[in-house]
Amino acid sequence: MSKLLQDVVGELSKLPGVGRRTALRLAIHILRMEPESVGEMTRSIDRFRNDIKHCARCNNLSDEEICPVCADRERDHTTICVVEQVADVLSIENTHQYKGLYHVLGGVISPMQGIAPSDLKIDLLCDRIAQGGVKEVILAISTSVEGETTLFYLMSRLRHYPGVKITSIARGIGFGDELEYVDELTITHALLNRREVE
């Protein structure tokens, strides 16, 4: 087997969800791409890895010291939505419904994986709130055991800021989900939090 092919397959196999077979398919595809197009791709990967920053305010990925969301005066600076990771910000932004700011924790508390509260950007969040002007903090944390632990820890910390409303995103049956396949905990939540039909 060609050493160049072997190298590229080995390197691509390091990516998550990419086994040797997929890596080989990707390599064959790369071979069919224009060299300039491949160069653009690899340069964008290098630039991304080397030049990306974390926003000094919300910890989201950013090209600048302060991310476009935090820098946008049009957005509602009185509301902060707390999420685990960068991908969550994008999911929420894609709805085009939320006009407030974000705060990216960078994970959830997990004693099993050795992730303590101090490993997350919780102090940074408290600093932001302490500066004043924040009216509501929305906790959009996943419902895993680690997520719930993080939620409770956050609530214990955020309780110390009077005048700041703490909310959590609604749990319930997703649109398109069939009740038959939804877990009991979610159904229980959905029943308890039922709303009168208007």
Next chain:
Amino acid sequence: MSKLLQDVVGELSKLPGVGRRTALRLAIHILRMEPESVGEMTRSIDRFRNDIKHCARCNNLSDEEICPVCADRERDHTTICVVEQVADVLSIENTHQYKGLYHVLGGVISPMQGIAPSDLKIDLLCDRIAQGGVKEVILAISTSVEGETTLFYLMSRLRHYPGVKITSIARGIGFGDELEYVDELTITHALLNRREVE
């Protein structure tokens, strides 16, 4: 959304089987990799795309003018196994059972996709056989309509070389395949080509 992130997601989305969601997951993973490790990966992709050659004899991918298989005097130079693509060579090499040479056509004849016999390395194969020394040509072409067309075309061309045995790989029920889920054509083939149990 960060421009750098947007760029890398856009570029990675160009790869087959990589949608925007997967591209984002890959980007987040790249962010967690060491910068040197990312550099190694991108350099290996660039080197692969820019420096890889096709073996002048068998058309397989190669770092040199002649690939390691064709250059290997230990291998059986009297047998050539004809395959569609580079990945097929690797599949056969992985069995460690075949000691002959290869010939990579670079595709199959497909009038629908505008791939004519002249677009494949068929003349190169004939040249190799015309040089003499070849005793057997094994056709390991897929059983698709295009594959069968290619097979018949190859047989019509290879007929002109007396003393060269033309064989095709066996069709039948794969190991681990359940008869229940195997198509009729394969079962028919497997029945017609049944062997006495020794």
